[in-house]
Every structure is written in structure tokens, then in C-alpha cells.
Amino acid sequence: MTTRVAVVGAGIIGLGIAWRCVQRGLDVTVYDAGEDGASTVAAGMLAPTSEIQAGEEALQGLLVDSNRRWPGFAAELEKATGVELGYRDEGTLIVALTDDDLREVRRLAGWYERAGQPVSPLTARQLREREPLLSPRVRGGAHAPQDRQVDPRRLLTALRHAVGDRIVPRKVTDLADVDADRTVVAAGIGTTTLTGLPVRPVKGQTVRLKAPAPPVRHVIRGYARSRPVYLVPRHDGELVVGATEEERGADTTVTAGGVLDLLRPAAELLPGIVEYPVTEILAGLRPGTPDNAPILGALKDNLIIAAGHYRNGVLLTPVTADLVAELVATGVPPQEIEPFTPDREALWT
Numbered sequence: 001m002t003t004r005v006a007v008v009g010a011g012i013i014g015l016g017i018a019w020r021c022v023q024r025g026l027d028v029t030v031y032d033a034g035e036d037g038a039s040t041v042a043a044g045m046l047a048p049t050s051e052i053q054a055g056e057e058a059l060q061g062l063l064v065d066s067n068r069r070w071p072g073f074a075a076e077l078e079k080a081t082g083v084e085l086g087y088r089d090e091g092t093l094i095v096a097l098t099d100d101d102l103r104e105v106r107r108l109a110g111w112y113e114r115a116g117q118p119v120s121p122l123t124a125r126q127l128r129e130r131e132p133l134l135s136p137r138v139r140g141g142a143h144a145p146q147d148r149q150v151d152p153r154r155l156l157t158a159l160r161h162a163v164g165d166r167i168v169p170r171k172v173t174d175l176a177d178v179d180a181d182r183t184v185v186a187a188g189i190g191t192t193t194l195t196g197l198p199v200r201p202v203k204g205q206t207v208r209l210k211a212p213a214p215p216v217r218h219v220i221r222g223y224a225r226s227r228p229v230y231l232v233p234r235h236d237g238e239l240v241v242g243a244t245e246e247e248r249g250a251d252t253t254v255t256a257g258g259v260l261d262l263l264r265p266a267a268e269l270l271p272g273i274v275e276y277p278v279t280e281i282l283a284g285l286r287p288g289t290p291d292n293a294p295i296l297g298a299l300k301d302n303l304i305i306a307a308g309h310y311r312n313g314v315l316l317t318p319v320t321a322d323l324v325a326e327l328v329a330t331g332v333p334p335q336e337i338e339p340f341t342p343d344r345e346a347l348w349t
């Protein structure tokens with residue numbers, strides 16, 4: 001008899017797993033609570049270089065693995081659904097406004113290199129040759145060629161097409177109500193209420209602007225008077241400016257201070273943005289964990305977790321979908337998820 005799989009959560013992680021499970025011939029139902037999750041607010045940086053932090057070596061390995069899977073995943077999903085994902089591979093330009101910012105960028109670049117992620121230093125002139133609309137005041141920076149980007153809203157649309165009418169509108173409040181042979185909880189910050197696992201909301205505000213034409217080609221990760229900001233350009237002229245990082249529980253208020261913290265450094269680096277219309281200001285809730293790494297694996301028999309992807313949910317979608325679908329289909333955890341199991345010590349200390 002075909003294994004019946006329930007996926008609780010219809011964000012990109014839940015849908016990615018569901019798609020791979022369908023491809024393995026499983027009988028899949030996805031429960032969609034009908035709430036906009038982090039996927040609709042995220043900018044879509046795929047940044048195994050410029051998102052890594054010291055002390056996150058296991059996570060870094062997973063980010064790099066997923067980044068390798070992205071080109072094939074994007075091509076396959078686009079072919080299956082006809083939805084263009086906005087997948088782009090120009091890399092990230094890391095840009096410093098002041099001498100102090102440049103010292104910080106050089107420190108980070110050295111650290112990325114030591115972590116095995118190559119970056120090329122760039123002078124101010126080289127930066128402006130690549131991106132002429134950058135401020136003439138920028139002091140220098142670097143190129144991270146392995147970073148990429150995708151449009152998360154298009155990704156969500158494509159995955160919804162791929163999973164189709166297996167998605168049912170229902171908010172699951174108690175896993176005992178789910179009738180399936182195997183259940184995957186991919187409910188983002190809702191995972192805590194369902195399972196007791198430590199996934200907390202980390203608020204991120206973003207501003208979307210609409211330029212008449214893309215003002216830059218690369219993702220820009222800037223440092224302006226010690227304030228970090230990123231700008232993610234889309235082909236249609238949309239420019240996503242992100243993101244604050246706030247520990248305020250499940251609060252999604254957009255605030256003047258949040259917008260100022262984003263637009264002030266963004267405009268110092270790319271002055272022309274002050275002319276662009278603001279199209280959206282949103283706050284999303286990243287699903288954070290105590291060690292910043294996702295929770296992947298069986299919590300108990302036939303109850304599998306795929307949650308807590310924090311700042312890297314979009315990048316980690318392909319690897320999570322592949323590995324969790326393998327666990328669901330075979331019952332055997334792939335070795336790549338061993339560092340991320342729900343019982344690891346770092347979640348509980």
C-alpha cells in the first residue's frame with residue numbers, strides 16, 4: 001500500500017519536501033494554515049558566503065551543499081511548472097562606505113576565505129565599474145561569486161503548482177488530528193506549539209522599492225557607518241532592501257525606526273534609490289533556533305521535523321527537500337542531516 005504522508009506547513013520548506021515525496025510515488029497531503037510565512041517576506045539571497053558566521057561550520061556545509069543543488073533544482077522546477085523563478089548567479093558585491101566599514105569588510109572577507117568560500121577584493125573603482133550607480137564615496141569591497149539569488153514568491157508559486165491539489169486549507173493545531181503513516185512538521189515558528197521544539201520568531205522588516213530599470217545587477221551587501229544592509233535587485237526593477245533583525249516575539253508591526261535603519265544605509269550606498277516609489281513595507285518572522293541551524297530528522301516514530309531554517313530557508317530549500325523526502329520514503333536518515341537532529345545538545349542547553 002502507498003505510504004500516506006502529511007506535511008504540516010505550506011511554505012517553501014513544506015512544499016519542497018511534498019514535491020520530492022510526490023516524485024517518489026508517495027501519497028501526499030499538505031496542510032496549509034493560510035497564513036503568510038517568512039517565504040513571502042524574504043528577499044531570496046542564496047548566500048553560502050556572505051551569510052555564514054563564525055562557529056557555524058556544520059551549518060555552512062549544509063548551505064554549500066544546498067547551493068550546489070540550486071541550479072538543478074531551479075531548472076527542474078521551472079520545467080515542471082513553467083514558472084520562471086528569477087534564479088540569478090551574478091554573486092554578491094560586499095560594499096564598504098567608510099574606512100572603518102572597509103576594515104570590517106576585509107576582516108569578513110578573510111574569514112570567508114578561511115572558511116573555504118572564495119571572495120575577490122575590489123577597489124572602489126572596480127566596484128563602480130561593475131555597478132556605476134554606487135555612491136562615489138564607497139571605499140572598496142569584495143565580490144562573493146558563489147552567492148546567488150532567487151525570487152521567493154515565484155518559488156512559492158512554482159512549488160504550489162508542482163504540489164497542486166494535494167494542498168488542503170486546514171490549520172493543524174494538534175498532530176493527533178492528522179491521519180497519516182508519516183507526518184512532516186514544516187510549520188516554521190508554528191513548530192513550537194505543535195512539538196515543543198525551540199523555534200522562536202526573529203523579526204525582519206524589509207522595504208520593496210520599484211525602479212524604472214534595475215539600478216544594480218548584483219546583490220549588494222553593504223556596510224555604511226557600521227550599519228549592515230542588503231539590496232536585492234530583480235529583473236523587473238523591484239529592489240528589496242533588508243532586513244532588520246529583532247527579538248520581539250511574534251510582532252509583525254512595521255516601524256519608522258526599522259525603515260530608517262534600512263533606507264539610511266541603503267541610500268548612502270546607492271543614492272538614486274531616494275527617487276523610487278516604495279511599494280511594500282513588510283515584517284516577517286524568521287524561524288530561529290538556539291544554534292541558528294535547522295532542525296531536520298525524526299522526533300519520534302513517523303514524526304519528522306523540518307523547521308528552524310532561520311536566515312537561510314530559501315537557500316536550504318533544495319537540500320532540505322531532498323534529504324527529508326529520502327528520510328520519509330526510506331525511514332533511514334541520510335548522514336547529511338545527522339548534525340541537525342531534534343535531539344542535538346545545542347538545542348537544549
Ligand code: GLY
Pocket residue numbers: 045051204242243286310311312
Ligand atoms: N537571509 C537574510 C535575512 O534573513 O535577512
